Amino acid sequence: MSKTFLAVGECMVEMAPTGNGTFSMGFAGDTLNTAWYARKCLPDSWNVGYLTAVGQDQVSEQMLGFLKQSGIDVDPVRRLDDRTVGLYMIQLKEGERSFAYWRSQSAARCLAADGNHLRSAIGGVDLIYFSGITLAIMSEEDRETFFAVLKEARLAGAKTAFDPNLRPRLWESADIMRACVTKAAGLCDLVMPSFEDELAYFGDTTADVSADRYLAAGAGMVVVKNGPEEVICASREDRQAFQPKPVLDIVDTTAAGDSFNAAFLAEYLTSGNVGASVDAGARLAGTVIQHRGALVDCFEAA
Ligand code: ADP
Numbered sequence: 001m002s003k004t005f006l007a008v009g010e011c012m013v014e015m016a017p018t019g020n021g022t023f024s025m026g027f028a029g030d031t032l033n034t035a036w037y038a039r040k041c042l043p044d045s046w047n048v049g050y051l052t053a054v055g056q057d058q059v060s061e062q063m064l065g066f067l068k069q070s071g072i073d074v075d076p077v078r079r080l081d082d083r084t085v086g087l088y089m090i091q092l093k094e095g096e097r098s099f100a101y102w103r104s105q106s107a108a109r110c111l112a113a114d115g116n117h118l119r120s121a122i123g124g125v126d127l128i129y130f131s132g133i134t135l136a137i138m139s140e141e142d143r144e145t146f147f148a149v150l151k152e153a154r155l156a157g158a159k160t161a162f163d164p165n166l167r168p169r170l171w172e173s174a175d176i177m178r179a180c181v182t183k184a185a186g187l188c189d190l191v192m193p194s195f196e197d198e199l200a201y202f203g204d205t206t207a208d209v210s211a212d213r214y215l216a217a218g219a220g221m222v223v224v225k226n227g228p229e230e231v232i233c234a235s236r237e238d239r240q241a242f243q244p245k246p247v248l249d250i251v252d253t254t255a256a257g258d259s260f261n262a263a264f265l266a267e268y269l270t271s272g273n274v275g276a277s278v279d280a281g282a283r284l285a286g287t288v289i290q291h292r293g294a295l296v297d298c299f300e301a302a
Pocket of ligand 1: 225244258289
């Protein structure tokens, strides 16, 4: 019987500079990036789906077309008549990238607004993956619905994985972000933070402190990524540190964490081996950061 990996969140239109004053259009977003890489890493016996909300307009259709073409199941997607998808533009100034966003009214903000839709999209899946951004874009009421549906899904046997992906600007306040992220972590089998964010917004002094904090919140296992530094994998019973292979020619670190999470989860869901999972995550992220852009098709060559 096939299994299902369901990522939940927002996919946006990406406008990236081509170098000659024009922009090329693509699609990206943290949870979508992870779904895209998960589709590449998981065997065919796994279905990879994406739960978001889009409009009924042409660009929404194009986004769904892109997802389908990538092998991602769009059945869970909610369609809305009165909204469309969010957009961001990458700008380059003296080699430095900056981002401008148009997402405050995006359809994805309503992805959890219909409890019945949410229940039917999440019911029966094997792994639910979401991030702090997934939570940040929801209303307070929808977050509660989402948490309730997560709890039901876990009782029915689903595993849950969460990357806190701390972005205070998307939240009502930094305190609400910390409270919601801590609550979400307590509902998850796997919490996969990046230490840089945890240091900045929780004030953790080391990756072990981040791991302990999420374990205390109720997480089953915490996988703390830390750029080129050791990855810490901690549960209540066990703690291991793994050193990623050095990557020398780094071109663009976009989606390092998203791709790591995908390859880690794909290995973990199939073998259950933590060391092999970190190795898979670090190998994919190490390749992704040697290329420009979030979605790097490095699989044929690998
Ligand atoms: P995020 O993109 O969420 O900030 P990190 O920067 O912590 O994520 O990186 C995620 C993973 O990508 C790391 O655990 C590591 O495996 C790999 N990685 C990132 N930066 C480097 C680097 N400079 N050298 C080697 N591996 C890296």
